[in-house]
Amino acid sequence: MAFIEIRDLVVQFTRISEDGSETAGKKAIDGIDLDVEKGSFVAVIGMNGSGKSTLAKCLNGLIIPTSGKVLVDGMDTSDDSHIWDIRRRIGMVFQNPDNQIVSSIVEDDVAFGPENLGIPPEEIRERVDNALKEVGMYENRLKGAHMLSGGQKQRIAIAGAVAMKPQCIVFDEPTAMLDPKGRESVMRIIRQLNSEGITTILITHFMNEAAQADRIVVLGKGKVLADRTPDRLFSDMELIDRAGLELPPLIELREVLGLSDSIMTVEDMISELKKQCR
Ligand SMILES: Nc1ncnc2c1ncn2[C@@H]1O[C@H](COP(=O)(O)OP(=O)(O)O)[C@@H](O)[C@H]1O
Ligand SMILES: [Mg+2]
Numbered sequence: 001m002a003f004i005e006i007r008d009l010v011v012q013f014t015r016i017s018e019d020g021s022e023t024a025g026k027k028a029i030d031g032i033d034l035d036v037e038k039g040s041f042v043a044v045i046g047m048n049g050s051g052k053s054t055l056a057k058c059l060n061g062l063i064i065p066t067s068g069k070v071l072v073d074g075m076d077t078s079d080d081s082h083i084w085d086i087r088r089r090i091g092m093v094f095q096n097p098d099n100q101i102v103s104s105i106v107e108d109d110v111a112f113g114p115e116n117l118g119i120p121p122e123e124i125r126e127r128v129d130n131a132l133k134e135v136g137m138y139e140n141r142l143k144g145a146h147m148l149s150g151g152q153k154q155r156i157a158i159a160g161a162v163a164m165k166p167q168c169i170v171f172d173e174p175t176a177m178l179d180p181k182g183r184e185s186v187m188r189i190i191r192q193l194n195s196e197g198i199t200t201i202l203i204t205h206f207m208n209e210a211a212q213a214d215r216i217v218v219l220g221k222g223k224v225l226a227d228r229t230p231d232r233l234f235s236d237m238e239l240i241d242r243a244g245l246e247l248p249p250l251i252e253l254r255e256v257l258g259l260s261d262s263i264m265t266v267e268d269m270i271s272e273l274k275k276q277c278r
Contacts, residue, residue: 001074002035003168003199004059008068009033011054011222028054030222031068038167041191041200043210043230046219047244052203055219056172059201060090073167088117091161095173097153106148106156107132107141113164124163131159135189151182158189168199175206187212207234207248211264218243235261 011029014022029051036042044052057063058070061077073089075082091113094100103109110128119127132138135155145153154174161169171190175183187209194200202213210216211230218226218233225243226233234240234251247255254263263269 003038003073004034004036005071006032006034006058006069007071009055009058009065009070010067011051011058011063012066027066027222029058029065032222032224034217034224034227036168036199036201038199039194039197040215041194041202041213043213043216044201044203044219045205045207045210045216045243045245046225050219051222052219053172054222056092056170056201056203059168059170060087060092062092088164089167091164091166091169093154093157093161093169093171093174095176097150097157097177100157100160101145101153104144104146106137106143106145109145109156110141110159110163113160117164127163127165128159131163134162134193135159136185149182151178151185154178154182154186155189158186158193162193166198168201169193170201170203172203173205174202175204175209183209207246208250211248211251218245220244231261231264 009029009032010027012027013025015025016022032055044055046052054063058065058077059072061083064078070077072086075086077083077086101109102112107128110131111124114124114127129138132141135158137152137155137159140148140152145156148156175186178186183206190200190202191212202209204210211234213230216228216230216233217224218239220243226239234247240247250266250269254269259269259272263272
């Protein structure tokens with residue numbers, strides 16, 4: 001059994017017109033089947049409106065399927081009695097750091113989630129300290145959250161998720177509002193958490209971020225257009241065009257230079273170029 005199992009998932013929002021009558025809108029998710037294995041790192045990409053955020057919210061029961069099923073560790077998100085067990089397992093980090101900060105002091109903010117879980121105070125202290133160290137923000141624990149940069153706030157939001165000790169974290173475009181330095185620091189933390197065993201789902205519109213995952217799921221109009229390793233996805237230009245995507249800058253450079261398809265990282269590129277210059 002996979003950690004997350006999605007079967008024939010459909011989400012259709014209702015449209016409420018001015019006279020108050022409700023009609024079915026178009027399907028935001030239109031028949032998705034997907035498994036996510038424990039410990040894996042899955043990127044989800046696709047054009048605006050393709051259903052990425054809707055899918056993310058289905059994973060911890062923020063949105064309940066119109067039809068089909070989402071199972072987390074064998075528990076159905078439609079079953080109310082499991083909802084807190086599911087939310088304990090799956091943390092969420094969203095795009096806008098300002099919307100995720102709830103307390104004015106950094107360490108209070110990180111404590112908010114575990115407090116809601118009813119964790120004893122001594123353990124909260126330990127979890128908050130560890131989570132802040134994990135994201136490199138322990139030195140800033142007593143600062144006012146308003147003093148932090150966007151990237152630092154996002155690291156605090158990640159610490160808040162980590163302090164809940166989830167088995168999986170879903171990141172919905174966590175770097176979209178950050179500058180390049182903030183983006184890199186957040187990506188470093190995401191890779192580190194995954195290497196420590198946290199199942200990682202990263203929704204992104206940066207192709208170089210998606211390329212760091214084990215597997216990339218491409219959404220288009222609520223359906224899965226592809227589900228492949230980064231190297232197999234980014235060597236399929238027809239699909240990239242059809243899904244309205246771009247190549248990661250590194251892959252684009254590789255193509256322009258006519259280098260081997262096996263080059264997927266900056267390190268690969270450097271060693272290949274050194275070889276050719278010899
Ligand atoms: N709460 C909602 N009510 C009605 N329609 C929605 C709602 N949330 C999303 N949608 C629609 O569902 C589709 C998918 O949206 P979303 O999942 O946010 O896409 P993405 O994150 O890929 O940009 C879009 O057409 C969007 O307008
Ligand atoms: Mg979205």
